[in-house]
Amino acid sequence: MTLRMDPQLMWLFEGVLAILALSSLIGLVLKLRVRSDTGRATVANLNARIRAWWVMSAVFALTVASGGLGSLVLFGLISLLALREYITLTPTRRGDHRTLFWSFFVFTPLQYVLLGMRWYGMFTILIPVYAFLFVPTRIALAGDTEHFLERAAKTHWGLMVCVYCVSHAPALLILEIPDYEGRNANLLMFLIVVDQLSDVFQYVWGKLLGRHKIAPSVSPNKTVEGFVGGVLTATLIGTGLWWATPFSPHEAAGMSLAITLMGFFGGLVMSAIKRDRGVKDFGTVIEGHGGILDRIDSVCFAAPVFFHLTRYFFSP
Amino acid sequence: MKHEPASNIHPVAALIAGLARLISGVHARWLDCEPGSRQRIYFANHTSHLDAVVLWASLPAEARALARPVAARDYWEKTALRRYLAGRVFHAVLINRNPQGSERSLAAAQAVMEQMVAALADRSSLIVFPEGTRGSGEDLAEFKSGIYHLAQKRPDVELVPAYLEHLNRILPKGEVLPVPVLSSATFGPPLRLEPGEPKRAFLERAREAVRRLRPS
Numbered sequence: 001m002t003l004r005m006d007p008q009l010m011w012l013f014e015g016v017l018a019i020l021a022l023s024s025l026i027g028l029v030l031k032l033r034v035r036s037d038t039g040r041a042t043v044a045n046l047n048a049r050i051r052a053w054w055v056m057s058a059v060f061a062l063t064v065a066s067g068g069l070g071s072l073v074l075f076g077l078i079s080l081l082a083l084r085e086y087i088t089l090t091p092t093r094r095g096d097h098r099t100l101f102w103s104f105f106v107f108t109p110l111q112y113v114l115l116g117m118r119w120y121g122m123f124t125i126l127i128p129v130y131a132f133l134f135v136p137t138r139i140a141l142a143g144d145t146e147h148f149l150e151r152a153a154k155t156h157w158g159l160m161v162c163v164y165c166v167s168h169a170p171a172l173l174i175l176e177i178p179d180y181e182g183r184n185a186n187l188l189m190f191l192i193v194v195d196q197l198s199d200v201f202q203y204v205w206g207k208l209l210g211r212h213k214i215a216p217s218v219s220p221n222k223t224v225e226g227f228v229g230g231v232l233t234a235t236l237i238g239t240g241l242w243w244a245t246p247f248s249p250h251e252a253a254g255m256s257l258a259i260t261l262m263g264f265f266g267g268l269v270m271s272a273i274k275r276d277r278g279v280k281d282f283g284t285v286i287e288g289h290g291g292i293l294d295r296i297d298s299v300c301f302a303a304p305v306f307f308h309l310t311r312y313f314f315s316p
Numbered sequence: 317m318k319h320e321p322a323s324n325i326h327p328v329a330a331l332i333a334g335l336a337r338l339i340s341g342v343h344a345r346w347l348d349c350e351p352g353s354r355q356r357i358y359f360a361n362h363t364s365h366l367d368a369v370v371l372w373a374s375l376p377a378e379a380r381a382l383a384r385p386v387a388a389r390d391y392w393e394k395t396a397l398r399r400y401l402a403g404r405v406f407h408a409v410l411i412n413r414n415p416q417g418s419e420r421s422l423a424a425a426q427a428v429m430e431q432m433v434a435a436l437a438d439r440s441s442l443i444v445f446p447e448g449t450r451g452s453g454e455d456l457a458e459f460k461s462g463i464y465h466l467a468q469k470r471p472d473v474e475l476v477p478a479y480l481e482h483l484n485r486i487l488p489k490g491e492v493l494p495v496p497v498l499s500s501a502t503f504g505p506p507l508r509l510e511p512g513e514p515k516r517a518f519l520e521r522a523r524e525a526v527r528r529l530r531p532s
């Protein structure tokens with residue numbers, strides 16, 4: 001494993017480290033100062049989230065720094081775990097068993113293998129075309145027609161969101177951008193940092209100033225104040241990171257805005273699914289955050305759009 | 317066949333339990349029941365070949381060292397690998413499944429009881445599936461009377477109900493390849509045979525105790 005010592009990537013890592021250290025400090029101060037019981041619960045959850053952020057950042061930084069293969073493996077595992085959480089919450093029937101086996105152990109790994117092979121044409125159609133046709137065929141062959149369309153649609157939707165969409169984050173590594181060779185990991189870092197900071201600041205601004213709920217029937221925690229504050233703060237930070245990207249400051253601002261808006265939509269849609277299924281979180285693996293899918297819901301929507309914007313405008 | 321008491325965990329058992337935990341992502345919940353190392357009879361719903369190993373894997377280590385699954389002899393003695401897994405690795409108590417009703421089956425049922433009572437006398441805990449066979453996962457079948465007789469013979473051993481969720485989605489009857497859906501094992505408050513409680517009523521109460529643990 002060769003650790004990439006790209007100086008800009010190092011600065012990004014150091015920036016993340018500084019933010020984490022500052023967050024832990026704030027968490028400690030809040031813990032010492034909070035008095036009320038509800039406040040204590042909120043701060044305990046906040047500190048659990050910050051601890052989990054340290055772990056997630058370390059894992060992400062290590063894999064990004066280890067080069068392309070590490071990122072493929074990491075995002076491949078994230079896709080698998082996210083799909084697992086999604087399918088667990090989706091009622092399936094006995095007749096879906098083989099289809100699900102294919103989804104987990106053939107289509108998911110294959111999507112990332114195609115990235116590793118840099119076979120872009122196949123990467124973009126494997127799930128929207130081949131899995132799309134395979135899923136209903138396999139279910140039909142199994143012979144159970146009860147709720148047929150729903151079952152085919154739900155399985156395919158899971159593959160699209162958890163595998164196809166997520167795989168567009170590491171796909172940034174195979175984009176060919178003139179005068180930017182060997183630095184694509186910075187783009188992946190940019191996407192994840194802006195996207196996740198947007199989530200964090202929407203949470204922070206929402207807790208501090210949140211008044212007007214955006215979609216109370218979908219997600220009671222999303223407020224106009226949190227949304228605007230989070231999007232603006234993350235866009236501002238993203239703009240400030242233009243030096244690590246192939247973008248000018250203006251372009252970095254536009255890209256950051258696209259990432260944060262798509263991220264918000266992703267969170268909203270995933271909340272709607274959780275509401276429909278009557279659960280609060282997709283899982284329990286990340287302390288304070290819920291499941292993997294709860295953490296990456298924004299990435300699912302932001303990654304493909306950011307990928308295609310970058311590809312369209314910056315990769316001839 | 318004489319089995320040594322399951323006082324230590326076979327390395328292959330530990331490996332299989334680790335794999336089962338990875339595939340099933342099992343999350344153990346203990347409701348009004350301490351996950352201690354006391355001698356117990358765990359009884360659960362049965363939908364998958366993975367049930368026994370997943371239930372076993374979700375016990376705390378010290379309880380796991382005591383617990384022996386009760387399994388069907390006709391299935392587990394069919395091949396050398398199964399014999400090895402059931403006998404050496406998991407120290408299973410292998411019993412004859414008895415066709416009910418006839419005179420011979422009464423003697424067979426008694427022999428089965430003696431085996432289980434002997435295992436309990438060894439200070440082992442037991443893992444049993446009172447439905448007798450794997451179901452589809454929709455509802456629990458009627459319980460066979462084994463646990464009633466065990467409760468009669470050993471009123472001092474706690475009967476702990478457990479509900480295994482989603483194992484039928486991970487490896488349903490008739491499939492060999494698993495799908496890694498997340499599962500859970502919910503353990504409930506121990507059950508006791510009330511003085512003078514009729515068999516039918518006790519078995520229904522035991523079945524209800526498992527059914528109640530089903531996550532909504």
